[in-house]
Amino acid sequence: MFNFSTNNFNNLNQNGQHQFCMNYAMQVFNSNAVYSFIPKNGCSTLRLSVAIANGCISGIEQGNWIHANNQTFKPTLKEAATAHYKFVVLRCPFRRLASVFLDKFVAKEPDAWQYRDLLKREVNLDDLTFEQFVKSLAVPPMKGANIHWKPQNQFLLYKEYDDYFALEHFDKAIVTLNEKIDFNVVDARSLTGHGTDKFEMLNDANYSQTAAFDIAVLKRAGKCPSHKALYTEELVQLVKKLYAEDLALYSKQCNKEDLLFS
Incomplete structure (x- = not known):
């Protein structure tokens, strides 16, 4: 049932991978x-x-509450083992990495500064490009160093879920969750501002070597490179190698035709 419970024969409370997934x-x-x-x-x-x-807040106006409460609804071992329904949302790995860069790095959020510290502060965040970011993930332990680009398969508490939803078809998740467990999805995009839905998407050039600062300037003007425009063939092949398990997981549980690159 559990994905990582037999990784080792220590006390389960000391099984780091299992406890990570529980968190x-x-x-x-x-x-x-x-x-x-x-x-x-x-x-x-x-x-x-x-x-x-779960009755802790009444609506999006109290939405910032969630950021300090990621483990407030963490199940006990028994609750996790006896859950009636289990679900997870997967995302095309190519799009997820592009989203991380356009969000966390272009805005210079705390995750970007953590990344800089991991590189011994030898990178200037304003000058960082998507190409440099992706290539740096090939150097251990960078790929698993931050939850926003850590492989998706490392978050899976269970070997099997009742439903695997694709973020690319999130409308299906909204309908299914309402039908199966009477769960209403409340859109938080206006709260977080993480998405690119409000921007004019640019596909007129390749932006893999465009500095984060220059992309920030574009975003202030209401424009943003598309996810696809950040990639070169070299970067596509590198992501295929680095995130092979995630690509296999997505292809198995979702529609592989929805991957940004085949």
Whole structure:
């Protein structure tokens, strides 16, 4: 049932991988459901929705509550083992990395400064390009160093879920969750501002070597490179190598035709 419980034969409380996954699980009380949340996969919207469903906040106006309460709804071992319904949202790995860069790095959020520290402060965040970011992930331990680009398969508490939703078709998740567990999804995008839905998407050039500062200037003008415009063939092949397990997971549980690159 559990994905990593037999990784070692230590006390389960000392099994780091299992406990990590438990920390990224949320219980929906009225349906005895467990949601495994993966950063950059629509998790702000679903964390907000869980908080509302569990009666802790009344709406998006209290939405910032969720950021200090990621483990408030963490299930016990028994609750996780006896959950009636388990679900997770996956995302195309190519799009997820592009989203991380356009959000966390262009805005110079705390995750970007942590990344700089990991590189011994030898990188200037204003000058950082998407190409440099992706290539740096090939150097251990960078790929697993931050939850926003850590491989998605490392968040999966269970070997199997009742539903695997694709962020690329989030409308299906909204309908299914309402039908199966009477769960209402409340859109948190206006709260977080993480998405690119409000920008004019640029496909007129390749932006893989465009500095984060220059992309920030574009965003202030209401424009943003598309996810696809950040990639070169070299970067596509590198991501295929680095995130091979995530690509296989997405292709198996979602529609591989929805991957940004085949």
